[in-house]
Amino acid sequence: MPQATIDAILKADTALTRRYSQHDLLMANAIGVIPLLRELIVLETSSKADARLESVIKHQQILNRLLVASTQVSSVAAELDCEGERADRLATYLDQYDTQRIRRLTLLSIIVGAATTVVTTLIQSDNTSKVVGISGGVIGAGFGGFAAFSTSRIIHLSHQRNLLTDVWEQNQQSKIYPPFVWYVLNEKTFSNSNQYSVIHNIRQRWENFVLNDSSPQEQALYFGQGGDYKADDFHARANMLNQLQSSVRSINQDLHSLALALAR
Structure with missing residues (x-):
């Protein structure tokens, strides 16, 4: 821990x-190798006969921790990618359903308009022709009007393990993310500005560019146990998951920095 x-x-x-930067030492703390780094420094300056061998062993232990940490990052990123892909697929399904619905309504509107034109041309009575023309126009406009509105079709999605919740709630500890990953996401030094934590910046981006003054009901849908999603809701969820995945994957760069410092 x-x-x-x-x-x-x-x-x-x-x-x-003197040997490592603050950034690298924070990453070392995240994966729990600071005691090993201290022992390694002592061994590198030791004149003991077996100091060289012990130094190699410590070095390998640290590399093993780095490998485990990188595996954890990949595991979390893969889960985020899977969840984001699922949301994208469901959104695409609803979008395609809506597209087919609009196509059918538009086609019906065209058919009604064409039929009305033909019928009014054939009818000799002026009054009857007007009635047919008006009725056909109203029906065609109705089909066109329905096509302008998105469908209310929904898909129920439950997520007992919601990867977005802890980030939205800015929890100090997480039951979902590995302690090492959650530590990095909460440490200001690992953000670009060094002023706010990574998860703080992620939430700000969600609020400004994805949620756009969303209602409490929508927030409960995204960050709670799930519920009835429309296509736009799935798109928003996929967007947030993809942003979070990108931030998690970037942790590998910090691990790489520590590995390079260790190799010097």
Whole structure:
């Protein structure tokens, strides 16, 4: 488990700060290898006969932790990708249903309009012709009007394991994400601005560019146990999952930075 803060450790052990950047040390704390790094530094300056062998062993232990951490990142990213893909497929299904509905209504509107034109041409009575023309126009306009509105077709989706909830609620601990991943997402140093955590920035993007003043009911749908989704709801969910996946995958770059520092 990562420690909540490493300030005391860094002040007490300047050898770490001379060798590694704060960014790399925070990542080391995230994967729990700071004790190993301290031992490695001691071994590298030791004159003991077996110090070289012990140093190689410590080095390998740290690399193993890095590998496990990278695997966890890939696992979380794969789950986010799977959920996002599912939301995309369901949205596409509803979009296609709506497209077919619009096509049928538009075709009916054209047929009614054409039939009305033919009938009014054949009818000799002026009054009857007007009635038929008006009726046909109203019916055709009705079909066209219905085509202008999206369908209310829905799909019920339940998500007991909602990958969006902890990010939206800004929880300090997560029951879904591995502690190492959640630590990184909550640490300001790993964000571009270094002012707010990664999950804070993600939520801000959701609020500004995806949710757009969504209602409490919509928020309960996205971040709760699920419910009845329309096509636009699925698109919004897929968008949020994809943004989150991108942020999780970027953790591998931070792991790579620590690996490079270790190799120096």
